[in-house]
Amino acid sequence: MAMIATVHPYNRRSNNSSANSPSNGFKIEDVTDDPKYQEDDQEELEGALVEYCRLDREMKPKHAVYEAASARSINNNDKLSNQFGRLGIVPSLKSGTISDHRPMAHIIDVEVGQPCSNAVSSCKCFGFRPHQWRKVCVHCKCDRSEHEIGPNQVLSVYERLGIKPSPEMAAVMKNQRGDVPGSVSHGYAWVPPGLTRTKVEEYMSQLPNHVIPRINSLGEKYREKQLMLQLPRQDLSVAYCKHLKTPVERRIYDEFVNARNEIALDIGFVCPNLPKAMECQKCRGVLEKGDMAECQKCRGVLEKGDMAVTAPKLGENAGWHPACFICATCEQLLVDLTYCVREDKIYCERHYAELHKPRCSACDELIFSGEYTKAMNKDWHSDHFCCWNCDTTLTGQRYILRDDHPFCIKCYEDVFANTCDECNKPIGIDSKDLSYKEKHWHEDCFLCNMCKISLVDKPFGSKNDRIFCSNCYDQAFATRCDGCNEIFRAGMKKMEYKGKQWHDKCFCCAMCKVPIGTKSFIPKNEEVYCANCYEEKFATRCSKCKKVITTGGVTYKNEPWHRECFCCTNCNSSLSGQRFTSKDEKPYCANCYGELFAKRCNACLKPITGIGGAKFISFEDRHWHNDCFICAQCTTSLVGKGFITDAADILCPECAKARLMAAHS
Structure with a gap:
């Protein structure tokens, strides 16, 4: 439990004052048990805010609510005022923008009927209709921020915060002439106050294109949404809080708001010409005063005379490039330069508040009660951790996550549970959901369609949208081997070729009967043979050596020969590609045939072969070549x-x- 304390200034004569000034010291007194802060029936109160007394210029105590960890002397405020006064712009702390309140404008972030802009969900929304307490639309269940912003977009940050700008700033903002500094007619939905048109363009040119608030652009939509997200209306006024149930919660809320407004919340401003070096808030290194300074985010150089955004709450030595003035948590550009400060870092109001209080993930309000629910790595009001479908509380109950949303058991089963294909009843979360090809069964319903035995953890087959155990499936539907005519049982290897099927052991060579398995085979006359048997039975063999002719070969008188085997019968010279003739069914080369069997010329005594159509003369058993006759x-x-x-x-x-x-x- 956090201690709640009240802080009083030290006595003027006290030696505890380091600067010998009553405005520099505070005295902390424990008020945890003060009835003002805690009801009698409330044992535990979670809180980190304390009450303190601050001295005004007349040394009179001025009550306000403060956060003890962020206490600072009022002398610092005087220093800030003196520094920024030299720039010609009155800082918000001096102008009273935060402390000088006026009635807050009526804020309607999203009007009823606004269309949904969530392109990811592709929802068919009938127009925004707020949930009774969730931050979502009743119709499409999309977040409120995913819907189009209504005409409320014209609210300035001053109106949204319910604060009044300084007289100087108000005069600038009211002037609408296009050539006047701060005029919105420059073509932007918002411009930093106090800048000339040239400086406005310089400021905008340093921002990412998608966040530049040009009128009727995506940048304008971005600004409108960031106004709603970074400055949630329920953080700004109790009028928009629906879940502060006790006086203590409302009191702590008021104390939080007052302390935030007094200490942390402020509006930065753009210094068109940087006067001097500043302290780096990111690396905590102190830069020498001179002509250059570092941006507090990117640590890039800010030269003297450059444009920079300054945050009065962090003192005179803090500056940022325009595009670097972002929330330390969400890293979004701080909308309209509105920021909160904590431990020398700047935040949007939303994430500043979440550093101090949990935020309900359902209604988006801060939780000020002593008890709340933590689930799904999120925080919830105890009565807001509910079923996404029926809003029944889930605190202390079983629930199921679906698409990052919690559902009660009943709704989950009604909306998401599958229907059993056997009994047509939903499969609840307490039952096993067995599925096969987009069909689902209870564990007890996952049975063979014929013999009704359980198929859980057993092999099964499917036919015509029905399931069968392996035996029943085989008997009814299994194919049979073309070799042995037996069925193929589950787990058996099946060999298929040209529409026929065999068991692995039945797919054999038709000649040697050895299973072919994964070896090569050759089909012949509806039968298959291994390579050796096919060659043995069907391969072409040489007429001379009787061996298989694998490649090439010569055919003579319809008989195959190896090329090397087709030789002259007399001299054994190869006849492949040569002229030859035959005698007694035997081939002879031309020379051998002539020497052995041809007639001889009676004149020259050489053989008359007749190859090539040679003519000769015969007379009385004598023969002559034509040329020799x-x-x-x-x-x-x-x-x-x-x-x-x-x-x-x-x-x-x-x-x-x-x-x-x-x-x-």
């Missing part, structure tokens, strides 16, 4: 002419007559 005396060709034989010679008629006359003379 000439007159033995005058060598005149006698082919086609008359001739006369004289012993072994042949003569033309003239030479024969001359020889005859010579013989008788």
Whole structure:
């Protein structure tokens, strides 16, 4: 339980004051048991806020609520005022923007009927209708922030916070001429107050394009949504809090708001020309005063004369590039320069508040009660941790997560439970859901359709949307082996070829009967053979060596030969590609055939082979080549002419007559 304390200034004569000034010291007194802070029936009160007394300029105590861990002297405020006064812009702390309240404008973040803009969910929303206490739409269940922002977008940050700007700032904001500093008519939904048009453009040029609030742009929509997210209305006024149930909770809420407004909440401003170096708030390193400073986020250099965003609550030595002025938690650009400070870091109001109090994940309000529920790594009001569908409380109850939302058992079973394919009843969370091909069964309903035995942890088969044990499936539907005609049982290997099926052991060579398995095979006449048997039975064999001809080969008189086996019968020279003839069914090369079997010319005594269509003359068992059939005396060709034989010679008629006359003379 956190201690609650009241803080009083030290006595002027006290030696505890380090600066010998009554405005520099505080005295803390434990008021945890003070009835003002705790009801009689409430034993435990969670809180971290304390009451303190602050001295004004007349040394009179001024009551306010403060957070003890962030206490600072009022002398610092004077320093801030002096520093920023030199810049010509009145800081919000001096101007009273936070402490000078006025009635808050009526804030309606999302009006009823606004369309849903959540493109991810692709929901069919009929228009926004708020849930009774959740931050979602009743129709589509999308978050309130996922719907279009209504006409309330015209509210300025001052109106949303319920504060009044300084007179100087109000004068700037009221002037709507296009050439006046701060005029919204520059084409933006919001511009930093106090800047000329040129400086406004310089400021906007340093922001990421998607966050620049140009009128009718995505940047304008971004700003509207960030106003709602970073400055939740329920954090700003009790009028929008529906779940502060006790006076103590309301009192702590008021104390939190007052302390935040007094100490942490502020509106930064843009310094168009940086006057000097600053202290780096990120690395805590102190930079030398000179011409340059570092951005508090990216630690990049801020040169003298550069534009920078300053946060008065952090003093005179803090500056940021315009695009670096972001929340330390969500890292979003701080909307309209509105920030809260804690331990020298800047936050949007939402995440600043969540550093001090848990936020209900359902209604989005801060939790100020001493008891609340933690579930799903989130915080909830005790009565808000409910079923996403029926809103029944789940505190202390069993629930099931679906799409990051909790559901009670009944709703989960009604909405998401599968229906048993056997009994047509829902499969509850206490039952096993057995599924196969998008069908579901209770464990007790997962039975064979024929013999009704349980199929849990057993092999089964499916046919016509029904399930069967392996035996029943085999008997009714299993295919049979084309070798042995037996069925294929579960787990058996099946060999298939051209529409036929075999058991592994039945897929054998038709000749040697050895199972082929994964070896190569050759089909022949509806049967299969292993490679060896196929060669043995069907392969072409050489007519000479009787071995298988695997490649090439020569066919002679319809008989196959290896090329190397097709040789001359006499000299064994290869006849492949050569001229040859045959004798007694045996091949001979031309030379051997001529030497062995051809007629011989009676003139030149060489064989007459007749290869190539050679012509020859025959007479009385004598033979001549055409070229050799000439007159033995005058060598005149006698082919086609008359001739006369004289012993072994042949003569033309003239030479024969001359020889005859010579013989008788």
